[in-house]
Amino acid sequence: MMLKLKIKLFTLLLFCASITNAQTNTYKFKRSITGINTVWHKMALPDDLYKKANAGFEDLRIFGINGKDTVEVPYLLKQRADKVTTNDITFKPINQSTNTNGYYYTFQSPGINLINQIKLAFKQENFDWKVALEGSNDNKEWFSILTDYRILSIKNNDTDYQFTKLNFTDSKYQYFRIAVKSPVQPELLEAKISKTDTIKGTYQEVKYQSFNLKNDVSKKETIIDVTLANPFPLSNLKLNAQSDFDFYRSIKIEYATDSFKTDKGIQYNYANLYEGTISSLEEPTFNFVNTIASRLKIIIQNNDNKPLRLNGLQLKGNIYEIIARFDDQKDEYALYYGNEKATGPVYEIEKFESKIPTNLTSVNIGAEQQNPAYSIKTEKPLFENKAWLWVLMAVIIALLGWFSFKMLRN
Numbered sequence: 001m002m003l004k005l006k007i008k009l010f011t012l013l014l015f016c017a018s019i020t021n022a023q024t025n026t027y028k029f030k031r032s033i034t035g036i037n038t039v040w041h042k043m044a045l046p047d048d049l050y051k052k053a054n055a056g057f058e059d060l061r062i063f064g065i066n067g068k069d070t071v072e073v074p075y076l077l078k079q080r081a082d083k084v085t086t087n088d089i090t091f092k093p094i095n096q097s098t099n100t101n102g103y104y105y106t107f108q109s110p111g112i113n114l115i116n117q118i119k120l121a122f123k124q125e126n127f128d129w130k131v132a133l134e135g136s137n138d139n140k141e142w143f144s145i146l147t148d149y150r151i152l153s154i155k156n157n158d159t160d161y162q163f164t165k166l167n168f169t170d171s172k173y174q175y176f177r178i179a180v181k182s183p184v185q186p187e188l189l190e191a192k193i194s195k196t197d198t199i200k201g202t203y204q205e206v207k208y209q210s211f212n213l214k215n216d217v218s219k220k221e222t223i224i225d226v227t228l229a230n231p232f233p234l235s236n237l238k239l240n241a242q243s244d245f246d247f248y249r250s251i252k253i254e255y256a257t258d259s260f261k262t263d264k265g266i267q268y269n270y271a272n273l274y275e276g277t278i279s280s281l282e283e284p285t286f287n288f289v290n291t292i293a294s295r296l297k298i299i300i301q302n303n304d305n306k307p308l309r310l311n312g313l314q315l316k317g318n319i320y321e322i323i324a325r326f327d328d329q330k331d332e333y334a335l336y337y338g339n340e341k342a343t344g345p346v347y348e349i350e351k352f353e354s355k356i357p358t359n360l361t362s363v364n365i366g367a368e369q370q371n372p373a374y375s376i377k378t379e380k381p382l383f384e385n386k387a388w389l390w391v392l393m394a395v396i397i398a399l400l401g402w403f404s405f406k407m408l409r410n
Contacts, residue, residue: 023070024063025375028052028338032366033062036329042360043335045320048368050231050292052338059342062324064331073333074347075324076356079290080202081235089113091176091193102132102181105188112137112174117196118166120178123187125155130181133166135173145171150281154248158303161248163281170195206232206315215307222307224298226315233317234273235290239298241278242309248279249300249308253286256295270297278308290318323356325349335365 024030029052033043053059062073091113095106118133133146145168153162166178176193180186210227237253254270261267274288278300300308326333349356 023072024061024336024371025373026339026342027059027061027336027371028374030334030336030369030371032369033333033335033363034366035361035363036326036333038329038361039325039327040357040360041324041326041363043322043324043363043365045322046365046368047232048230049337050233051294052368054337054340054342055292056344057320058344059337059339060322061336061342061345062322062333063336064326064328064333066328066331071327071331072345073324073326074345074349075322076347076350076353078321078323079233079318080321081290081318082201082287083199084196085199086117086194086196088192088194089115091191093191098185102179103186105178105180105191106139107176107178107191107193108139109174112172113195114170114172115176115193115195116168116170117194118176118178119190119192119194120151120164120166120188121190121192122153122164123189124184125153127182127186128152129186131166132179132181133168134177134179135171136175136177137173139175142177143173145176152248152281159248159250161277161279163279202319202321203236203316204319206234206317208313208315211312213310215302220302220304222300222302222310224296224300224310224313226296226298226313228294228315231292231294233290233320234293234296234315235288235318236316237274237286237288237296237298238314239278239284239286240311240313241284242311243280243306246280247305247308248277248281249302249305251276251278251286251301252299253288254297254299255291255293256297268295268297323360336371338371 031046031049035041057077060075060077062075064071064073089109091107091109093105094108095104097104120131129151131146131149131151132144133149134142135145136142146166149166151164151166153164154160178191206228208226209229210225212225214223214225215221216223234255251274252272253274255273256268257271259266259268273291273293273296274286276286278284298313300310302308322335
């Protein structure tokens with residue numbers, strides 16, 4: 001009787017262990033989570049996790065284990081990028097005049113407004129003008145905001161580029177006056193006056209391993225290959241570009257999605273990250289969607305111009321952060337990943353994000369470990385298994401013997 005009871009107890013424990021492992025056994029890696037002392041916590045993804053997790057993080061799971069019970073922890077994955085908001089300010093044109101110094105356009109607001117940006121649109125498609133901007137509260141005494149500010153528009157078969165945005169520090173006036181120094185009458189179509197605010201995101205500088213530059217004379221291109229030691233989130237690239245003259249050229253930034261072997265060595269497939277213009281009028285900084293990458297290709301179209309002097313670059317990426325809800329702080333928690341077939345989880349907390357506390361404390365994510373519960377096995381083809389071959393041979397011999405015996409009887 002006692003022996004039967006022990007066997008049943010052992011069977012029950014084995015069954016519970018199999019249920020516990022069933023939720024975690026498809027993930028190759030795990031990292032312990034420690035420091036949990038309340039319901040809501042945040043944690044930054046470790047740098048060396050990106051090379052093992054799926055590119056879209058569909059395989060990230062947090063499980064809590066308490067004896068025989070395994071609970072999946074709901075979470076939100078956030079990336080802290082810049083948040084830019086633009087509020088248009090109501091201004092109406094009240095005056096347009098000209099003198100020997102240029103062409104003047106005056107705008108008035110019903111109240112005194114704080115602005116820091118004016119977007120201009122002209123009918124002309126090709127121009128290179130200098131602009132001055134002034135502010136006033138009584139339309140009599142004027143104060144300088146911008147002087148000798150250059151605006152430019154070029155449109156031809158090779159180039160379609162405009163730089164007509166006036167950026168300046170926050171200015172609070174009821175009247176604004178734009179002076180354009182031009183040999184011809186500018187045909188102003190629109191002046192959109194606005195206040196732009198930027199909430200800075202959380203960025204981390206990324207060091208690159210190699211920077212290889214090549215000027216292709218036949219294609220009239222400069223090509224830069226940048227390699228990182230490991231995959232990492234990237235969302236910002238700044239080139240150290242110099243020239244003795246003004247320039248504006250097409251630029252394309254791509255990242256390697258995969259690689260393949262050829263007779264000429266390893267080749268890469270690339271996907272687009274950014275397309276635009278690099279210009280002496282604007283800072284050569286380019287923003288794009290936060291993307292996990294380990295190799296970049298930058299292509300600058302020189303046409304018939306002398307290549308730019310390019311001396312390295314700076315890379316930054318947004319840090320990924322998990323916000324998770326731990327209902328029972330006594331459980332043992334771990335972060336699991338490394339399942340290529342996993343699909344992204346769907347949690348209800350995504351619909352109630354506004355109710356999550358804002359001031360969250362961080363918990364610690366430990367070093368990567370092999371998940372001992374991982375049990376995915378690759379099944380061999382049926383006839384690669386020797387046991388099946390012996391069974392098949394035995395069946396064939398038995399059938400031959402039976403047919404031979406029947407024939408002898410007849």
